[in-house]
Structures are given as C-alpha cells and as structure tokens.
Amino acid sequence: MDLRGRAVLGVNRLRVLLMLFHTMARIMAEQEVENLSGLSTNPEKDIFVVRENGTTCLMAEFAAKFIVPYDVWASNYVDESHNKSKGPEATWRLSKVQFVYDSSEKTHFKDAVSAGKHTANSHHLSALVTPAGKSYECQAQQTISLASSDPQKTVTMILSAVHIQPFDIISDFVFSEEHKCPVDEREQLEETLPLILGLILGLVIVVTLVIYHLHHKMTANQVQIPRDRSQYKHMG
DSSP, X not given: OEEEEEEEEETTTSOOOOOOOOOSSOOOSOEEEEEOGGGOSSTTOEEEEEEETTEEEEEEEEEEEEEEEEEEEOOSOOOOOOOOOOOOOOEEEEOOOEEEEETTOTXXXXXXXXXOEEEEEOSSOOEEEEETTOEEEEOSOEEEEEEXXXXXXXXXXXXXXXXEEESOOOSTTOOOSEEEXXXXXXXXXXXXXXXXXXXXXXXXXXXXXXXXXXXXXXXXXXXXXXXXXXXXXXXX
C-alpha cells in the first residue's frame, strides 16, 4: 500500500527549467538568462533578467514555490519537512509554464514510489494579462495548476510579490508604469476608502459649524420682537 505525500519546493533550491514566458511573438535568436537573486533584499524573492544579443528583453522579480504531490511507501514515521527556501488594446500575458522535477531527489521527496523525472505543464493558461508597454505587479498570492506527467498528479505553483515586464525596457531594474492585479487594486481601495469617508465626514462637520456660526451671528443682530402684546407699550 502506498500513501500520498507532498513536497514544497522553492525555486532557489532546485535546478528546474524555469517558467517559459510566451508572448505575442517568438524570437528565435540566442537568449541568456541571468539570475540576480543575490541582489534581492528579500531572501524569498528571486530576480531574473533575460537578455538577447546584449539587450534586456525581460525583467522579473517574484517569490515562487511549487507544491508537488507524490506517492510514498507506507511507514510509521511522521513527515515533518517544511519549505526551507525562501484592436482591442494590445496586451502581453503568461501563456505557458513548464516545471521539471525529479522525485528521486531524497532531499525533497521521501520514500517516493516509482521515483523519476517528471514534467508538469500548464494548459490553456492566460495569466498576468497586462497592457502593452506596462509592467505587471501583484503582491497578492496567485496559484497556477500544472498537470504532471506523473499520473493523476497536479503540481501547484504559488506566486507572490510579482513584478515583471517583457519588451520596452529602458534599462535594468527600471520598470514601466505598473499594471496592478485586481486583488491589489481591491485591497488598496479597502485601505483608502475609510480615509476618504473620514475626510468627507470631517468636511461635512466643518461646513455645518460654519453655517451654524453665521446663522447665530445674523440672528443675534436682529431686533427681538416680544411675543406678548402687552409689552409693546414699553417699546419706543
């Protein structure tokens, strides 16, 4: 009898075929991928630059991990492993992700059944959709499911703190105007809405006080007419 296991892999700890970013056109020229993650101030965040003939054509900053299910032999021990890695308007998008892993690596896969190399691919993917000429930014967590060559297994890729841009790059680490994901926009609105409502309420209070002050000043200067007619003889 075999059981179901799960490995959580960080992109910095595995030699994998990194994500393949397919855009509107494919360029067949020679490309160079440079890993600049050592420059990141966040140990869980990776930085990659893709250059083509000496020209930077893609910049990416992100934190990613892969959750890989696999079968294990029945045993009495408890697995306590943890993740240790830290016409329409023209658009570009992420249309394909490919992830290669080897379940025979005992560091991440303990007692795997039928261990070996597997490939996980996305299907009909359309993610990170961004208007042309802008960079994509999303601090929120996003998940992408990948179908594995390991039968009946689905690999989950989790992205967060993403900032990426292909094409129209002026220089390294200089992103164009950000296009924020809907989740970030909603969270930003939720943060600013109470402030806006507070300012509106404060303005209403100030206007009310000003009107009251003017009304009080105007009525104080008017002659008070007695309501009791018997007091008219004392006037004049």
